[in-house]
Amino acid sequence: MRSRYSAYASNNADYIYQTYAEQSKAQQSLTDIAAWASQTQWLRLSVLQSDDITLDEYIHGNDKTLPVVHFIAFYLHDKTFYHMEEASRFTIEDQQWRYLDGDIITHQALKTPKRNDPCLCGSTKKFKQCCNLKL
Numbered sequence: 001m002r003s004r005y006s007a008y009a010s011n012n013a014d015y016i017y018q019t020y021a022e023q024s025k026a027q028q029s030l031t032d033i034a035a036w037a038s039q040t041q042w043l044r045l046s047v048l049q050s051d052d053i054t055l056d057e058y059i060h061g062n063d064k065t066l067p068v069v070h071f072i073a074f075y076l077h078d079k080t081f082y083h084m085e086e087a088s089r090f091t092i093e094d095q096q097w098r099y100l101d102g103d104i105i106t107h108q109a110l111k112t113p114k115r116n117d118p119c120l121c122g123s124t125k126k127f128k129q130c131c132n133l134k135l
């Protein structure tokens with residue numbers, strides 16, 4: 001489940017697409033994902049909470065609630081900074097965890113920080129010495 005977040009960070013559109021559940025795959029194309037990913041720079045991607053259950057534990061366990069990964073992200077897309085927070089649900093297909101859908105808690109464009117503000121990526125640097133350089 002966590003591997004999808006590394007795939008986003010490293011711009012691996014194939015992997016992102018392949019790990020969508022079939023019903024979610026139908027709503028987008030690999031081309032769209034690749035185009036969006038190539039225009040997006042991830043500044044911070046943190047998993048806050050993850051059920052981290054193995055396939056085996058889930059299949060043989062009594063709890064059939066779908067596992068959830070709760071994460072926050074900051075990214076830069078088309079010269080605008082965004083903050084998002086989502087609780088993602090996963091399901092099993094072909095003996096693999098696949099992304100099913102998620103509850104979006106926050107997804108908003110941010111005002112560009114002032115030069116001397118602390119950077120929004122969570123580094124301890126000033127904005128002008130950090131993510132401002134990626135604009």
Ligand SMILES: [Zn+2]
Binds near residue numbers: 122130131
């Ligand atoms: Zn930064």
